[in-house]
Amino acid sequence: xxxxxxxxxxxxxxxxxxxxxxxxxxxxxxxxxxxxxxxxxxxxxxxxxxxxxxxxxxxxxxxxxxxxxxxxxxxxxxxxxxxxxxxxxxxxxxxxxxxxxxxxxxxxxxxxxxxxxxxxxxxxxxxxxxxxxxxxxxxxxxxxxxxxxxxxxx
Ligand SMILES: CC(C)(COP(=O)(O)OP(=O)(O)OC[C@H]1O[C@@H](n2cnc3c(N)ncnc32)[C@H](O)[C@@H]1OP(=O)(O)O)[C@@H](O)C(=O)NCCC(=O)NCCS
Numbered sequence: 001x002x003x004x005x006x007x008x009x010x011x012x013x014x015x016x017x018x019x020x021x022x023x024x025x026x027x028x029x030x031x032x033x034x035x036x037x038x039x040x041x042x043x044x045x046x047x048x049x050x051x052x053x054x055x056x057x058x059x060x061x062x063x064x065x066x067x068x069x070x071x072x073x074x075x076x077x078x079x080x081x082x083x084x085x086x087x088x089x090x091x092x093x094x095x096x097x098x099x100x101x102x103x104x105x106x107x108x109x110x111x112x113x114x115x116x117x118x119x120x121x122x123x124x125x126x127x128x129x130x131x132x133x134x135x136x137x138x139x140x141x142x143x144x145x146x147x148x149x150x151x152x153x154x
Contacts, residue, residue: 001041001053005063009055010034012063016086021126050074050112053083054104056096064091067100069108069118080108082120085129098132105136105147119144 068083138145
């Protein structure tokens with residue numbers, strides 16, 4: 001994440017958090033602060049991991065939405081852990097959430113060929129996320145939705 005976007009990203013993320021269904025919050029989506037986020041990025045990089053966030057920006061100043069993924073080891077990992085996907089309220093229902101997550105999956109398939117699975121999780125009451133995951137080819141396995149890239153529609 002470019003450093004100049006960190007403050008805006010943290011503000012946007014924390015505006016979204018109260019809008020996440022409580023059941024999904026239990027999966028770990030809590031308010032963040034800049035220092036913690038930087039520390040998490042730093043720790044990830046030190047372990048040869050990578051965090052990728054696709055941001056959609058308006059007027060070069062505002063975030064419309066983002067979708068994120070974390071990979072423990074960028075050379076060895078075959079699995080990516082889906083992070084939060086979020087879209088500003090006024091932009092919702094325009095397929096932006098689907099678009100952002102699709103772009104992220106496309107980037108992963110092209111840039112990190114070791115990755116053959118991505119997992120994500122959401123509660124059954126989060127209808128838009130369920131639809132996004134189904135559209136992109138995620139399948140429910142145990143408690144998580146998993147996508148195998150060979151089955152991806154991308
Ligand atoms: C989840 C979220 C990112 C979806 O963003 P979005 O841009 O509105 O999503 P899309 O427009 O791509 O919608 C995907 C599908 O869900 C449907 N949908 C969107 N909002 C809906 C709602 N409130 N109720 C029912 N269906 C909805 C869309 O019509 C679309 O269906 P389709 O594929 O049949 O056309 C957004 O609602 C959000 O930021 N929520 C808060 C954060 C959150 O809960 N993130 C996920 C945590 S696991």
